[in-house]
Amino acid sequence: MDPIIKVEHLKKHFGDLEVLDDIDFSVNKGEVISIIGSSGSGKSTLLRCINLLEIPDGGTISFHGKNILDKDRNLTDYRSKVGMVFQSFNLFNNKNVIDNCIIGQRQVLKRSKEEARKIAEGHLQRVGMSNFLNHASTKLSGGQKQRVAIARALSMDPEVLLFDEPTSALDPEMVGEVLEVMKDLARNGLTMVVVTHEMQFARDVSDRVIFMDKGVIAEQGTPEEVFENPKNERTRQFLSRYS
Numbered sequence: 001m002d003p004i005i006k007v008e009h010l011k012k013h014f015g016d017l018e019v020l021d022d023i024d025f026s027v028n029k030g031e032v033i034s035i036i037g038s039s040g041s042g043k044s045t046l047l048r049c050i051n052l053l054e055i056p057d058g059g060t061i062s063f064h065g066k067n068i069l070d071k072d073r074n075l076t077d078y079r080s081k082v083g084m085v086f087q088s089f090n091l092f093n094n095k096n097v098i099d100n101c102i103i104g105q106r107q108v109l110k111r112s113k114e115e116a117r118k119i120a121e122g123h124l125q126r127v128g129m130s131n132f133l134n135h136a137s138t139k140l141s142g143g144q145k146q147r148v149a150i151a152r153a154l155s156m157d158p159e160v161l162l163f164d165e166p167t168s169a170l171d172p173e174m175v176g177e178v179l180e181v182m183k184d185l186a187r188n189g190l191t192m193v194v195v196t197h198e199m200q201f202a203r204d205v206s207d208r209v210i211f212m213d214k215g216v217i218a219e220q221g222t223p224e225e226v227f228e229n230p231k232n233e234r235t236r237q238f239l240s241r242y243s
């Protein structure tokens, strides 16, 4: 089976700082990939390059075999198929819960109001936010905001959903409710790339774990391989902080 996304020789620098150096990896349909690594190792930059929030300096990113860095790419179309959930939620603060989940569907996918609403309600139900449709997004807890952000991303029917530390900004008591939603999505076959410091989640839910260190993929493998038997000394050092 051909991968949905294939990243080859990806490079990105900010000034003199080489942030991504020759990154290669693929995302297959239905796979859950966790990306772990120290702060500053380039995890967010990698996700942001995949979503073209940053423009890479070199390499290719193919989506179903087509390089999205080509001039003739359809960026809007691509972004609707590769969704992103951010650490800081990024909800529209001037909109209520349901409207947050409708606006992208209306503007990008050109869905009717009725259809967009129906789809949004379905996903808000799935994340346990059905009772908050008309609530102001600013009045929600962090865990509720992140669940709405996930419902909003799902409402766009993404083929792949990228998560950048979705629980890192949450109070500890709210981490579990967001991880439960993500586990449910994984169980139901959503293709996910998750940057996370939740090692238990990475171990239990992922098909593959990628350890990033100073802009390179230092190690990757199944959760068993990476967590039980890390080959790389830097992986061992990193994981020892969590045990």
Ligand code: ADP
Pocket (backbone or CB within 6 Å): 014, 017, 019, 037, 038, 039, 040, 041, 042, 043, 044, 045, 046
């Ligand atoms: P991580 O998500 O693993 O913590 P990041 O991808 O956010 O790492 O950052 C990797 C490195 O790139 C860090 O040293 C960070 O300071 C730097 N960096 C990230 N974004 C920018 C930017 N827009 N301009 C300059 N440096 C950046």
Ligand code: MG
Pocket (backbone or CB within 6 Å): 043, 044, 045, 165
């Ligand atoms: Mg980051």
